[in-house]
Amino acid sequence: MTTLSERAGLAGDPHPRTGPDAGxxxxxxxxREVAALAGVSLKTVxxxxxxxxxxxxxxxxxxxxxxxxLDYRPNLTASNLRRADHRTATIxxxxxxxxxxxxAHMHRGVEESALLHGVQVISASLDEDPVRERQLVxxxxxxxxxxxxxxxxxxxxxxxxxxxxxxxxxxxxxRPPRGVEADVVLTDNREATxxxxxxxxxxxxxxxxxxxxxxxxxxxxxxxxxxxxxxxxAGLAAPPELVILDVRSVAEAQARVGSLLSTENxxxxxxxxxxxxxxxxxxxxxxRDLQSVIxxxxxxxxxxxxxFHTGISVVAQDPREQGRVAADLLFARMAxxxxxxxxxxxxxxxxxxxxxxxxxxxxxxxx
Amino acid sequence: MTTLSERAGLAGDPHPRTGPDAGxxxxxxxxREVAALAGVSLKTVxxxxxxxxxxxxxxxxxxxxxxxxLDYRPNLTASNLRRADHRTATIxxxxxxxxxxxxAHMHRGVEESALLHGVQVISASLDEDPVRERQLVxxxxxxxxxxxxxxxxxxxxxxxxxxxxxxxxxxxxxRPPRGVEADVVLTDNREATxxxxxxxxxxxxxxxxxxxxxxxxxxxxxxxxxxxxxxxxAGLAAPPELVILDVRSVAEAQARVGSLLSTENxxxxxxxxxxxxxxxxxxxxxxRDLQSVIxxxxxxxxxxxxxFHTGISVVAQDPREQGRVAADLLFARMAxxxxxxxxxxxxxxxxxxxxxxxxxxxxxxxx
DNA sequence: TTGAAAGCGCTAACAC
DNA sequence: GTGTTAGCGCTTTCAA
Numbered sequence: 001m002t003t004l005s006e007r008a009g010l011a012g013d014p015h016p017r018t019g020p021d022a023g024x025x026x027x028x029x030x031x032r033e034v035a036a037l038a039g040v041s042l043k044t045v046x047x048x049x050x051x052x053x054x055x056x057x058x059x060x061x062x063x064x065x066x067x068x069x070l071d072y073r074p075n076l077t078a079s080n081l082r083r084a085d086h087r088t089a090t091i092x093x094x095x096x097x098x099x100x101x102x103x104a105h106m107h108r109g110v111e112e113s114a115l116l117h118g119v120q121v122i123s124a125s126l127d128e129d130p131v132r133e134r135q136l137v138x139x140x141x142x143x144x145x146x147x148x149x150x151x152x153x154x155x156x157x158x159x160x161x162x163x164x165x166x167x168x169x170x171x172x173x174x175r176p177p178r179g180v181e182a183d184v185v186l187t188d189n190r191e192a193t194x195x196x197x198x199x200x201x202x203x204x205x206x207x208x209x210x211x212x213x214x215x216x217x218x219x220x221x222x223x224x225x226x227x228x229x230x231x232x233x234a235g236l237a238a239p240p241e242l243v244i245l246d247v248r249s250v251a252e253a254q255a256r257v258g259s260l261l262s263t264e265n266x267x268x269x270x271x272x273x274x275x276x277x278x279x280x281x282x283x284x285x286x287x288r289d290l291q292s293v294i295x296x297x298x299x300x301x302x303x304x305x306x307x308f309h310t311g312i313s314v315v316a317q318d319p320r321e322q323g324r325v326a327a328d329l330l331f332a333r334m335a336x337x338x339x340x341x342x343x344x345x346x347x348x349x350x351x352x353x354x355x356x357x358x359x360x361x362x363x364x365x366x367x
Numbered sequence: 368m369t370t371l372s373e374r375a376g377l378a379g380d381p382h383p384r385t386g387p388d389a390g391x392x393x394x395x396x397x398x399r400e401v402a403a404l405a406g407v408s409l410k411t412v413x414x415x416x417x418x419x420x421x422x423x424x425x426x427x428x429x430x431x432x433x434x435x436x437l438d439y440r441p442n443l444t445a446s447n448l449r450r451a452d453h454r455t456a457t458i459x460x461x462x463x464x465x466x467x468x469x470x471a472h473m474h475r476g477v478e479e480s481a482l483l484h485g486v487q488v489i490s491a492s493l494d495e496d497p498v499r500e501r502q503l504v505x506x507x508x509x510x511x512x513x514x515x516x517x518x519x520x521x522x523x524x525x526x527x528x529x530x531x532x533x534x535x536x537x538x539x540x541x542r543p544p545r546g547v548e549a550d551v552v553l554t555d556n557r558e559a560t561x562x563x564x565x566x567x568x569x570x571x572x573x574x575x576x577x578x579x580x581x582x583x584x585x586x587x588x589x590x591x592x593x594x595x596x597x598x599x600x601a602g603l604a605a606p607p608e609l610v611i612l613d614v615r616s617v618a619e620a621q622a623r624v625g626s627l628l629s630t631e632n633x634x635x636x637x638x639x640x641x642x643x644x645x646x647x648x649x650x651x652x653x654x655r656d657l658q659s660v661i662x663x664x665x666x667x668x669x670x671x672x673x674x675f676h677t678g679i680s681v682v683a684q685d686p687r688e689q690g691r692v693a694a695d696l697l698f699a700r701m702a703x704x705x706x707x708x709x710x711x712x713x714x715x716x717x718x719x720x721x722x723x724x725x726x727x728x729x730x731x732x733x734x
Numbered sequence: 735t736t737g738a739a740a741g742c743g744c745t746a747a748c749a750c
Numbered sequence: 751g752t753g754t755t756a757g758c759g760c761t762t763t764c765a766a
Contacts, residue, residue: 042744044752071532073505077511104467108464120507166395304671307649337392397758411736411737446759
């Protein structure tokens, strides 16, 4: 423990040491203490801190000096408890993984919108675990976040009704919820995929493979549906051996594409339904030196997609914009809880880089 | 607006519509209301909610039923205000950019540690702006976060002394602060860079360029120092035209490397001091078809570094581990505020992929 | 084992 | 303009 004399000695030190056992440990001052030091009432301090009009400049100065002297920080916890609006100026963001580039950019978009509203973002990763999702929603509700942006897991979401009834606004992003009517921000998964596959067909491809992520996920199903739309629209079959789902990692994608290419009747083109799968596919193609032989289009853009010898054509989403739009919708609903809900589509765009424009060529069997 | 009769009609609907104007909006129940419904005292509900021992199982059941019926969620804000420890079970994370892969992985590491302690993470991006840093620290202090993990901007950090004196534990990560003594988590920037450059020298290189980010940043200076160590240790000059600092984007790196390669006396090897710079350098080299001619080593690993024709050798940091270690230190200090502070080095490791092992070859002048 | 009373730090509502 | 009083939802303290 520090003695009083030590404390006194440190006061004049121009380079105070600040290990927690070196500096003077002084607990946070309260408004009451600031009031006492400034010689005013509690309420006057409150007015100054909250920049309410109608305090004489003399008192404002005295209060501000006292606050500075005591390193006063308003206690948002206490203020929130008492205030009529009960706003914590905090919103929650629940996504698959804060380290996943797609969601990291979405996070940044949410943060941008939050910043404009003076609101902080509390986030957590779900790892596709519906149990974690429920726990985290409960935890956020207990913290009384003002709203929630949620990229839901594949589970059922009826449990959210109670939270929404209790006045917690929720905006869903990337995937629609099951069993809840609310604002949803999506990409044009089905249409964009259909158009991309149609492009491959127009370039002459007939055997086109589809690789998708977790089958239960709405995005996976939508993109698969787009693929089927394009295939059947051109009178083509979508043979089961060319439709591969539940690909969960780069390594798995690489392996699945690899074995696909070693079969007798390999595809001449590949559509990859997601970021990590595209990366695995690129690896598999380059492993076999087929990057200029097998056509490929991926959903989601990724770093370096443009730099490969045959650049990778992609359907590029805009996750940052998705995050921004979702948060904007959340703030709109906070301002007007009665506004109608709806689905907002953030459009993707196709980027031509070469891999999607390769003509069909048959693979030399089992290289 | 919804009428009461519409609401009544919805009650038995198996697929209830849940737009905020559809369901019954019922404000959060308080502990007092749960107590009233269960026919017990407020304190008994508090005991049950906090799983305190010594409540008869009969009352526990009654309280739990009432809580469920009312969709009760404990109000952490209120509980925190009253509790003796004043813990909010929230820590703050301040980093350059949540969308930057390096920091996104660090974020995930912090989250992992926080999860083990039942703590949530509130994060924000600083964009290298010292003013934003101060504002956000103040905002987090007002929210009474239990601690802070901070990747500081290049400014002065004496202002943090007041926060630390007030009992806010802070752990610095990636870069040490100026003017504050506290726990710091760093990579072995200088040594790892020196060793990487020594490798280039051992492969015969004499003209080795260094490209670094924001010059004021400690990481930049440390890595530059490592480069100088290696060069002077081998009796080599580090000519000013080969030392390029303040490279702030992929595009800028690409341009700077490009012009470097067009000079009379171009380097035979390049050391890039950071993620985004490496990416720009790779682009510049490939543009000129020099990826197997000019040797290159980068600080920070990145996606696809291994897949290029000449794979990119890198000094790989472990940002996730850095985040985990930083948060662990924070929790250790929260448990024991008197523990001594120190610097923790999370080691990097060199990954051999080819680009760092190319022999020196002179570039055909101005291709 | 259960409950009543006080009060955490602040703001709302109302005096003066 | 400024101050007083009450109370947000909960935990602490102490009594029954």
